[in-house]
Amino acid sequence: MRLPFRTGCAAATIAAAASLLAVAARASAVRVAEESPPAILISRQLAERRHLHAGDAVRLGSDPSGRGARPFRIAGIYEPTPDPMHFAQAPLEARLHLPDLLALTGASAHADGPDAVTSINVALIDPAGAGEFAREVSRRLPGSLARPTSAPDQRTRTFVVIERFHLAIAVVTVLGSAVFLLALMVMLVDERRATVGILRLMGFTRGRILTQVVAEGAVIAVVGAAGGILFALVTEGIFNRFFQWRYDTTLVFLRVTPSVVWRSLAIAVPLGIAASFVASWTLLRRQLLALIRR
């Protein structure tokens, strides 16, 4: 099996990001005298908060007191990949070349010595073999933990719970809507009491009238559901923009997917038809004289 490791700078910067968060937040934008200090990248959020720009020189250290800090030059500012687990916290990050990071943190952060990293990201030629690859690495390197990036973990568990919570809210909302719809249909059907009575007198059967009302209910339900989906599509951008502004992130919070559309239709349309049916039936089962009585 070929094991194309993608190591070096990328892995190191990912590993470094968390540990240098506090340090980077304390970086002072002082021009340092040294010639061409090592280059680093800083996150947009850190740049904005500390008024830093590309070309500025900063000092980074692993000690909160600033002891042992080293000079670096900001080579660029990047937009960090949004982390849904920490979207409420501004990503104040710096990315360093691996040798610079190891020199900065030294033995204090790595009991195994300077040649140690927190994790190694691996890009497989065949991503489908990630599970097998992880098992193989764990077998060959006892003590290491290898797992596919798609494997369920605590992070996905959080989102499963959030999804379940939103589903529960949706169920309660649908129940409330169903009652609302039923109340409305009862009133609308009652308004047609005399019309239904006349139709019955003309010879229309209960079944035929019921079919007509249910068909009308279905049309209303489809139009209503379509309106709701259209409203969701229109407001999707507004919601996303609000939350993206609120949390200063590029995360997408709300997305109307085809699956969501179909699920909405699957709930709304039968619900509308059922409400029409129940409301009509309560009227149609009455005696004819009761219907035409004024």
Next chain:
Amino acid sequence: MRAFRLAWISVVRQPARSGLGILGVAAVGALLFDMLLLSHGLVLSFRDLLNEGGFDARVLATDMVPFDGPRLAHASRLAAQIAALPEVAAVQQVRVVDAELAGASDPSGHEGLTHTAGMSGRDGATHDDRVQFVGNDMRVRPLWTVVEGRDVESAAAEPTVVVNRRLARALGASPGSRVALRGRCGDAADALPPVTFVVSGIADFPFDAATDNSAGGTIESAARLCGGEDVDRADMLLVRSRDEAGPGAAVAAIRRLRPDLHVVTNEQMVAQFSRVEFSYFREISSVLATVTLFFGFLLIAVLLTVSVNQHLGEIATLRAVGLSRGRVVSGILWESVLLVGTGGILAVPVGLVLSVWLDRILRGMPGIPSGLHFFVFEPRALGLYAVLLAVASIGAAAYPMRIVAALPIAGTLRREVVS
């Protein structure tokens, strides 16, 4: 009173419409009530959890979230300096170490220290072998409450620990059992030798999540788990202020003593978490509360409008026989208040039951302490709920009231006769 009676007759006369309207308001109201409980619930619950320990300030090396940032160096000397301040009553050092179970034995020691990785517990379930070891200074009130056996003894011949109920159940451990833990500190985790502890008792840890295995011992034991490295370092110092000084004065005194440290009161920490960590739930509850309130308003407005339109003839007749415009209009308002009020009252118990269900769902998130709740009842939420419903009922009645107020009596009666 006549207006109220008019509204009451109108509600009773159409039981299906009124019943469904009340049910709809109850469902929507329950959701609104729950969102109000959620908007502040985490903050209240978190505050209770922080205050439960009896400490009212925290000292950290940086402003990072506790346990994510660097540790405090020379912790015992720092704790002694802070404890000597006149505003401070007590200082507790806290160091949390990730560890894994390396073995366990029963109190008689007959089973020896068997390896337990991915252990299958005596309760029949398979358990995680990760353990969170909480080390603190045993001369100060510890961060746990012993429920069985004795507390940790600093001067014991063998190091002792207390374990939480989950770990005790999984290991079948009781006071006198032995448990071996291997620290997972830095990158040398596998090279660290296991440390054997005598279980002195079983305890409840306030910040335990439902799936956490926890053990508590001295701060020296925590350092020993890490192979004796980083001795005399603590993640955090917990401070109890003197009653006469208060937490604010204690924090100010500590800041004067060590301006390089990050010192916060419980209230400041709650405010910080409320602003950052818990903000999503506050935002989402605001959005959902607005949507449900609008939905409830729409429900009642439509019901009343359709009802008024269906009974324009009757209303015109009542006006014609002498009922004043004001009474008929206030009758509509009372009808709205009756529907919303009854539904709103029904919604409170429904909402409380619903909140238990929703709370259970959200507490399924990993790492949530068992003592933390998302939905917490407070009188303020009930007051706000009543105000919002009152506004919704008045708002919903506005349009039908306008229809009734502008109703031409003669024209309406004529149309009725002709139709």
